[in-house]
Amino acid sequence: MVQRFSRSLRFRFLAALGGVLLLALISLAALSKWVIFPALHKEEHAVVIQELAQIERSLNISQQELLAQARDWSIWDDTYEFIQGNYPGYTDTNFSQQMFEEMRYQLMAFFNAEGDVHFLAGINPATGQYHTCYTAERECRWMSGLIRTMQASIKEDPEQGKSSLYAGTTPLMVASNPIVRTDESGPPQGWLFKVRPMDDEWLTIIEDYTGLPSTLSMLEGVINNDTAVTISGNTIQAQRYLTTYPHNEQLALGTQLNRTSYLSSLETFRYVLLWTACLMLLVIGLVLLLLERIILKPLRTLTQFTQQASVDLKGSSNLLGRGDEIGILARAFQEQFKHQQQLNAELIELSTHDPLTGLPNRRLFDQRLQEVVNSALASGQPLSVMMLDIDHFKMFNDHYGHPEGDICLQRVAQTMHDVATAHGFFIARTGGEEFSAMMSATSATQALEKSQALSDAIDQLQHLHYMSPVAPHVTVSIGISQLGIAGIQTFSGLMTAADQALYAAKAAGRHCAKVYTPSLANASFYSHNTPL
Numbered sequence: 001m002v003q004r005f006s007r008s009l010r011f012r013f014l015a016a017l018g019g020v021l022l023l024a025l026i027s028l029a030a031l032s033k034w035v036i037f038p039a040l041h042k043e044e045h046a047v048v049i050q051e052l053a054q055i056e057r058s059l060n061i062s063q064q065e066l067l068a069q070a071r072d073w074s075i076w077d078d079t080y081e082f083i084q085g086n087y088p089g090y091t092d093t094n095f096s097q098q099m100f101e102e103m104r105y106q107l108m109a110f111f112n113a114e115g116d117v118h119f120l121a122g123i124n125p126a127t128g129q130y131h132t133c134y135t136a137e138r139e140c141r142w143m144s145g146l147i148r149t150m151q152a153s154i155k156e157d158p159e160q161g162k163s164s165l166y167a168g169t170t171p172l173m174v175a176s177n178p179i180v181r182t183d184e185s186g187p188p189q190g191w192l193f194k195v196r197p198m199d200d201e202w203l204t205i206i207e208d209y210t211g212l213p214s215t216l217s218m219l220e221g222v223i224n225n226d227t228a229v230t231i232s233g234n235t236i237q238a239q240r241y242l243t244t245y246p247h248n249e250q251l252a253l254g255t256q257l258n259r260t261s262y263l264s265s266l267e268t269f270r271y272v273l274l275w276t277a278c279l280m281l282l283v284i285g286l287v288l289l290l291l292e293r294i295i296l297k298p299l300r301t302l303t304q305f306t307q308q309a310s311v312d313l314k315g316s317s318n319l320l321g322r323g324d325e326i327g328i329l330a331r332a333f334q335e336q337f338k339h340q341q342q343l344n345a346e347l348i349e350l351s352t353h354d355p356l357t358g359l360p361n362r363r364l365f366d367q368r369l370q371e372v373v374n375s376a377l378a379s380g381q382p383l384s385v386m387m388l389d390i391d392h393f394k395m396f397n398d399h400y401g402h403p404e405g406d407i408c409l410q411r412v413a414q415t416m417h418d419v420a421t422a423h424g425f426f427i428a429r430t431g432g433e434e435f436s437a438m439m440s441a442t443s444a445t446q447a448l449e450k451s452q453a454l455s456d457a458i459d460q461l462q463h464l465h466y467m468s469p470v471a472p473h474v475t476v477s478i479g480i481s482q483l484g485i486a487g488i489q490t491f492s493g494l495m496t497a498a499d500q501a502l503y504a505a506k507a508a509g510r511h512c513a514k515v516y517t518p519s520l521a522n523a524s525f526y527s528h529n530t531p532l
């Protein structure tokens with residue numbers, strides 16, 4: 001059963017479909033893992049780098065702005081005069097705590113042509129106090145570290161005209177420029193440094209400008225990469241590492257983004273994936289259903305139809321009415337079965353009937369008689385057998401010829417058949433010119449009456465038999481026996497008794513009927529049976 005199923009079309013199709021489905025799912029999973037998820041991740045990475053670049057651009061703009069302000073002040077006749085000591089009112093006119101706060105300056109430092117401090121002004125980040133000094137001492141002591149760094153920078157690069165980032169508890173943005181006349185004539189007379197803290201306020205401005213959350217922190221140690229992207233849960237953080245002056249510390253400018261977009265893309269993709277899988281399963285289910293209804297079920301019916309070979313065409317009318325290949329096949333099978341049935345019927349007819357007269361032959365007679373004997377023995381019903389033989393048929397043949405003999409046999413057989421049908425008994429040709437009849441529920445006496453009907457019918461045929469010493473026409477002699485009478489209990493006993501009764505009829509002058517009696521059993525016996 002299992003083996004048959006495993007070879008069936010349904011199993012093979014299911015196995016193939018299952019394989020294809022599995023392959024599709026594996027491909028989908030592989031595609032997701034190695035193509036789609038990395039692509040989404042890459043896109044997310046690109047977005048965060050783009051946002052980071054925007055923040056960095058804002059930083060650059062902020063630096064350019066500070067440098068422009070430093071240049072405005074340093075390329076100015078007033079400052080030029082001030083650095084040469086020719087403009088004593090310069091500080092009173094231009095410097096105030098309010099100006100520093102509004103411009104968000106932490107410090108402005110003026111250096112003379114020798115690089116020495118000329119004037120300092122700034123707001124102490126620790127106290128918030130505004131101070132002006134001529135040396136980085138006392139209340140301006142907090143500036144001393146920065147001043148040294150600026151002086152080192154001047155030595156390194158007297159050209160200045162640049163903006164740098166300085167490390168510190170709060171990172172600083174520093175812009176510097178040589179001090180020259182407004183028309184930029186004459187040699188530089190010193191340098192001006194402007195310092196702006198990159199504090200929370202500065203970050204807020206950057207955030208307002210970019211619309212992005214921004215972070216700024218000092219890092220310890222040297223980092224080789226210039227950018228880093230880290231993912232933690234629902235957030236993604238990108239940092240750009242900037243080098244501060246004098247190159248021993250690094251500043252991390254960063255932004256932190258919510259991964260909503262990526263996660264929602266992921267969610268959408270998973271949703272699509274799930275629906276694709278469901279749709280695939282649904283389509284496969286439908287294909288299977290259609291396959292079952294359109295092909296497999298009709299094929300099974302066709303298989304049953306061919307296996308039964310009982311040609312129950314009524315149950316297969318659906319199949320036969322189909323216009324497709326299965327219908328064509330079913331109709332071909334039907335034709336084949338009909339033909340086979342016809343051949344079988346012909347074979348059965350040939351094997352059970354006599355071809356000359358069309359009457360049942362000896363084989364069928366014996367078969368039926370055995371059944372009838374069994375049932376009569378079981379029921380106790382009477383059963384009689386009759387044996388009939390044409391009188392002097394050899395003489396008929398000798399006189400009229402064999403073909404005429406055949407015609408005579410056919411006419412006698414037809415007559416006997418008509419009488420048997422009329423009286424409801426079974427008759428067969430059981431020998432050359434010999435016939436036998438079986439009569440259920442009939443006693444020997446009743447059989448004798450029926451034998452008279454048979455004999456009379458044959459007499460009425462008036463089939464000429466010129467050579468017969470009995471009559472001028474064909475006549476028959478008849479022997480009768482009954483089951484259960486005179487000790488007859490078997491099929492063969494019944495036939496032997498009928499034969500002996502026939503012999504007695506022949507001996508009695510022919511053209512008569514005799515019923516078997518035990519006395520006949522002692523008479524010398526010869527068989528009239530000439531099996532066909």
Ligand SMILES: Nc1nc2c(ncn2[C@@H]2O[C@H](COP(=O)(O)OP(=O)(O)OP(=O)(O)O)[C@@H](O)[C@H]2O)c(=O)[nH]1
Pocket residue numbers: 356389390391392393394395397401402403404405406409431432433506510
């Ligand atoms: N034409 C024809 N003759 C057949 C056929 N079968 C048997 N016969 C003939 O039937 C004859 C039977 O002859 P017998 O058995 O001697 O008996 P009978 O001449 O009828 O004599 P009784 O039976 O004693 O009256 C034989 O000549 C067979 O050749 C047949 O199919 N056709």
